[in-house]
Amino acid sequence: MKRRILVQKLADVDRRGVWAFTPATFSALLGNPEQNYLKLMMKRLADQGVLTRAARGVYVNPHARSMPNDVRRGLIRFLRPREVTYVSLESKLSEAGAISQVATALTCMTTGSPGRFNTPWGAIEFTHTDRHVALGTDVQTSDDGVLEATVERAARDLRRVGRNTDLIDEETLAEAISEERSHEQQGQKH
Numbered sequence: 001m002k003r004r005i006l007v008q009k010l011a012d013v014d015r016r017g018v019w020a021f022t023p024a025t026f027s028a029l030l031g032n033p034e035q036n037y038l039k040l041m042m043k044r045l046a047d048q049g050v051l052t053r054a055a056r057g058v059y060v061n062p063h064a065r066s067m068p069n070d071v072r073r074g075l076i077r078f079l080r081p082r083e084v085t086y087v088s089l090e091s092k093l094s095e096a097g098a099i100s101q102v103a104t105a106l107t108c109m110t111t112g113s114p115g116r117f118n119t120p121w122g123a124i125e126f127t128h129t130d131r132h133v134a135l136g137t138d139v140q141t142s143d144d145g146v147l148e149a150t151v152e153r154a155a156r157d158l159r160r161v162g163r164n165t166d167l168i169d170e171e172t173l174a175e176a177i178s179e180e181r182s183h184e185q186q187g188q189k190h
Helices: 003-015 023-029 035-048 071-079 089-095 151-161 170-189
Strands: 052-055 058-060 085-087 106-110 115-119 122-128 139-141 147-149
Touching: 003 023, 023 035, 035 058, 052 071, 052 115, 058 071, 071 085, 071 106, 071 115, 071 122, 089 106, 089 151, 147 151, 151 170
Parallel strands: 085 147, 106 122
Antiparallel strands: 052 058, 085 106, 115 122, 139 147
């Protein structure tokens, strides 16, 4: 396939909000070429900067206008597509000001396997959980469509996995939980 035609196809799917690909979705875009050819083509396109390899089996169109502001959060669904996965632990607590350090990796809980992915946009870390995930209460969908723990759930998750608990500022955590509950109650009244 000529590069000009490929770039046009990428622009077309970008207008529909598609900015990242697995080999299967990229294959469908190209009309299902032979697997070895597809693999070679994706590697070459990454080497040429037409695609960016985010992680094994996940590629991003770096020129896509539909790419989210926080690419790491957007990549979660590609890295754990068949599992319940949500932002939690140090990332959520740092965002709420309840721990004293800024999380360098995007930390997530998942019903899938644990792992760490070092992407061009920063690290994404998955910690396994067997616990029930109460969607809509403990875990909610954020404005960008990513599942996210409540501050209270993130603190429970961090304590459960037993790491960095010494970073928690208990007073700030209590305030953040109280504020979050207050927002939920106001939302239920309207």
